[in-house]
Amino acid sequence: MSRAVKITISLVVLALILGGAFYLYNNFTKGVYKPVDKNDNSPIEVSIPEGSSLGKVASILYENGLIKNGTFFKSRVQKLGKETEIKTGEFELSKSMSMDEIIEKITANQEVAQGEFVKLVIPEGFERKLIAERIEEKGLGSKDDFMAATADKSAYEGEFQWLSKLDSGDTLEGYLFPATYDIPENETVEDITRRMLRAFQDRMGDYLERDDFNGLTFKQMITMASIVEREIKVDDERPLAASVFYNRINQGMRLQSCATVQFILGERKPNLSNEDISIDSPYNTYTNAGLPPSPIASPGMKSIDAAINPAQTDYLFFVLTGDDGSHTFTSTYDEHLKAKENMK
Secondary structure, rough: OOOHHHHHHHHHHHHHHHHHHHHHHHHHHHHHHHHHHOOOOEEEEEEEOOOOHHHHHHHHEEEEEEEEHHHHHHHHHHHHOOOOOOOEEEEEOOOOOOOHHHHHHHOOOOOOOOOEEEEEOOOOOOOOHHHHHHHHHHOOOOHHHHHHHHHHHHOOOOOOHHHHHHHOOOOOOOOOOOEEEEEEEEOHHHHHHHHHHHHHHHHHHHHHHHOHHHHHHHHHHHHHHHHHHOOOOOOOHHHHHHHHHHHHHHHHOOOOOOHHHHHHHHOOOOOOOOOOOHHHOOOOOOOOOOOOOOOOOOOOHHHHHHOOOOOOOOOOOEEOOEEEEEEEEEOOOOHHHHHHHOOO
């Protein structure tokens, strides 16, 4: 057999293999988007909690047998540009619906009376006090009532058993999940509090079953996350900052977090005085070793993940040096002093 014939046969075989692979993949992907069971029209009630990520929504639908593949669902939602359009609440779906039909259903505007809901946006890193002020601004209740409703975790412990991990008399500072909420106008501040606790519970998932986080308790881990949230703006730096705080704790160094002093002051003072960092308070990490007694703000999941999975570094310092809010991380005090020459 000539060399030319061998090459021709090889090319034909390769074309058949590639064609077959494309055919199988094409049929597989088309099948993934089709109904799980086109003959099953029985309604399935699905609840999408506030604060749910796209991954969380995919898991909910997959666990209810409504989609064939969570990864393809997420990819499809992103391709359709509907990632930010997913609504929260209760939905009636069925296995006879295609993936696109389900996506359309959970992203469609709900038919509600004008003014029936108020959009409440709680940014990551908001203290309880700022959440209370935002609620009052939106006409959903007075800030004093909300502060009172969130002053003691015991009022909600029966419904949210993981609150038993906290200490007696603790407030809900740090556990009111930052997210966008659609609040009915007639809802009480206690109802709003429960919404935020449910969002925290839904996002934390299996983490609520754990008692040890790199030597920290659950409460200490959330406290660590709250400090990371308040100190760091650039997401990629959150695990690095967490590593700094863990390293300082392990070496018996004080955390010296400006955010903890700002929490004491009740204001986000950009520059702290020597008097400020000398305040007599258990939350002052300039004068006290270790973590403060409880969280100082509501951390988002990226800061929580950083507190649970810190980067493995020997960093002990960081200083703001970038116009975008980024920091320079260093391992020695001399390096830190050099970095401070470029601080913002």
